[in-house]
Amino acid sequence: MSVTHAPQTADVLTRQDPELAEILLGELHRQSSTLQLIAAENFCSPAVLAALGSALANKYAEGYPGARHHGGCEIVDVAERLAVDRAKSLFGAEHANVQSHSGSSAVLAAYAALLRPGDTVLALGLPYGGHLTHGSPANFSGRWFDFVPYGVDAETGLIDHEQVRTLARTHRPKAIVCGSIAYPRHIDYAFFREVADEVGAYLIADAAHPIGLVAGGVAPSPVPYADVVCATTHKVLRGPRGGMILCGGELAERVDRAVFPFTQGGAQMHTIAAKAVAFGEAATPAFAAYAHQVVANARILAAALADEGIVVTTGGTDTHLVTADPAPLGVDGRAARGRLAAAGMVLDCCALPHADTRGLRLGTAAVTTQGMAEKEMERIAALLAGVVRGEVESVRAREEVRDLVGGFPPYPA
Numbered sequence: 001m002s003v004t005h006a007p008q009t010a011d012v013l014t015r016q017d018p019e020l021a022e023i024l025l026g027e028l029h030r031q032s033s034t035l036q037l038i039a040a041e042n043f044c045s046p047a048v049l050a051a052l053g054s055a056l057a058n059k060y061a062e063g064y065p066g067a068r069h070h071g072g073c074e075i076v077d078v079a080e081r082l083a084v085d086r087a088k089s090l091f092g093a094e095h096a097n098v099q100s101h102s103g104s105s106a107v108l109a110a111y112a113a114l115l116r117p118g119d120t121v122l123a124l125g126l127p128y129g130g131h132l133t134h135g136s137p138a139n140f141s142g143r144w145f146d147f148v149p150y151g152v153d154a155e156t157g158l159i160d161h162e163q164v165r166t167l168a169r170t171h172r173p174k175a176i177v178c179g180s181i182a183y184p185r186h187i188d189y190a191f192f193r194e195v196a197d198e199v200g201a202y203l204i205a206d207a208a209h210p211i212g213l214v215a216g217g218v219a220p221s222p223v224p225y226a227d228v229v230c231a232t233t234h235k236v237l238r239g240p241r242g243g244m245i246l247c248g249g250e251l252a253e254r255v256d257r258a259v260f261p262f263t264q265g266g267a268q269m270h271t272i273a274a275k276a277v278a279f280g281e282a283a284t285p286a287f288a289a290y291a292h293q294v295v296a297n298a299r300i301l302a303a304a305l306a307d308e309g310i311v312v313t314t315g316g317t318d319t320h321l322v323t324a325d326p327a328p329l330g331v332d333g334r335a336a337r338g339r340l341a342a343a344g345m346v347l348d349c350c351a352l353p354h355a356d357t358r359g360l361r362l363g364t365a366a367v368t369t370q371g372m373a374e375k376e377m378e379r380i381a382a383l384l385a386g387v388v389r390g391e392v393e394s395v396r397a398r399e400e401v402r403d404l405v406g407g408f409p410p411y412p413a
Contacts, residue, residue, distance in 0.1 A: 032409055034344040035380065035401050039209065039321040039363025040181075042238045043370065043410040044274070045281060051274035052240055062266045064256060076269040083272050086279035087244060090215055093223050095252035098275050099259050099267045100243030103208040103232035107133040108140065109245060110228045111175075113258035114202045117144045119174040122167055122201070124159070125149030127351045129182035129323075131206060148173065152183075154354045157314040159183070161191055168199045178222075179206025179230075182350040182361050184302075184317035186210075189225035196227075205229045208243075210319055212236025212365070215282040216291020219319065227251060236294060236320050236365045238287075239278025242271050290368060294320045297364040300374045304381030310388075313352065313359070325352055325359045329388045333358035336388045343387045343397035345380075370408035379404060 013021035031043070056076060062069040065077035080098065087096035100106035115121070121141075123134035128151045132139040135147025148171045150164045168176060178192045189205065196203040205222035211231035213219035222229050229246040233239035247255050260267070281287055295318070302312045302322045311325040326336040333349040337360065340347060350361035367376065383400055386392035392400075 028411075032411070033402055033405060034346050035405060036366040037345060037347040037362045037364075037380075039348065039361055039365070040232075040235050041363070042234060042236065042365045044234070044238055044240060044278065046411070047277050047281070048238075048240055048274045051277050052270050054270050054273060056273050057268075057270040059269045060266050061269050063260065070266075076267075076272075079269060079273045079276060080267070083276035083279060086276055086283070087246070090279050090283050091211075091221065091223050091229075091246055093229070093246035094249040095247050095255070097245040097247075097255055097259050098233075098242075098272050099264065100230075100245060101264060101268065101271075102241070103206075103230060103243045104131075104133050105259075105263060106230040106232075106243035106245050107131075107204075107206060109255065109258040109263050110204050110230050111141065111145065112262050113251065113254040114204070114228065115145060115174055118146060120146045120148060120171050121175045121177060122148050122150060122164070122171065122173040123177035124180050124183070125151050128152045128353045129180035129351065131179070131181050131208075134177055134179075134206070152353045157353055158185060159187075161188070164192070165195050165198075168195045168201065172199050173201050175202040175204055177204045177206055178226075179204075179208065181209060182321070182323050184298075184319055184321050184323055185314055186220055186318045187222070189220060189222045193225040202227045206231075208232040209235055209321065212238060212282070213291055213295065213319060216288045216294075218288075218291045218295050228255065233275050233278055235363075236291065237278060237282060238290075238365070238369065239282075240271050240274035242268070242275060244275065293373065294364050294368045297368050297373065297377050298322055300377040301362065301364060301381055304378045305385070308381055308385035310360075310385065320365050321361060321363045323350055323352075323359055323361050325355070325357070326388050327357060329385065330390075331388060333360050336360055339387050339390075339394070340384060342394040343383075343392070344401035345384060345387065345397075366410075367408070370405070370410050372408055376404065376408075 059076050060070045061073050061076050065080050083098045084096045124130040133141045135142045153160050176196045203226045205226035210219045214221045233242045298317045302316045306312045309328045313323045348361045349358040352359040387397050
């Protein structure tokens, strides 16, 4: 990245709305002066930002290309078709719907296309890394469907495949969901397809986290195995905040109608254009190299954290994320996150399988976009451990963080 698009936007706002311009610049400064280690975040390119801030934001476009409920959609139709074609090509899918506003709304549409209220669904339990849309009682999924949770092995932290098969045979679910927000290993999609076929269930892959790794060729694709694949376009994919759905041609109409008119209204055409940009970027050799570096960085980070005495779940990672238990350093995940936030290291807490305490969830997508590599991961791990132990006070840690990120600005001048 070489264009400071965000500051240019702030220049426009400074003249018309200086109060909001100050907020925008404050957030840019926060992102540029602290370590962004949240697994679900990234820095999208100036080209993606340009599409998000384009005149397409003005256009109301309910419906689909060639069948809109508003006039004047001939240009945005081209933009959406381009996004769809690029998504299909990138992931080898027969059909793509790029209108979902988020990963959660993509999952909602998948359920709407395949299920009816009261249907039984098998999904990874929330204590083991399942998402809110995988059966949380606070979410529509837990209120409308009968979710049966599967878990992970207590010793290895890996998905318990035998439990999945047993539960599927016992409950005969209408759908099986595979995917997680805190599982650092690859999903065995072929296994889940086998179990789904055995019990006559649909297979829904929630690939919100790994889909960017799939695009970069460093993670297995769920597309050949799942009936429906739900994903986000941010995270490792490095596009705008939003969702998408991939499926076979036989489910295309059901999926499209589940998105519009069943669960959403007008498409956000500026976001869809930005998705098209991101899909184009993800099809390049540069993105493939980036994805490989994301995984390499995560593995180095996981190993370095383990060397510092932090317990890394599953013993490592195959992906961009690392989940870890800081308890051996004398604090739980929530206390550790607070200390790290004061030091300018931004990350999340997560549930730890078969434990009563919270752990830490880190990701390497954003720092890799900034250009950091193995040496920086070792430095981050050492600093993180020092802060959590209380050996490095927050003021000194913030200075070290500023020194580190100062050499890797997300939007260089």
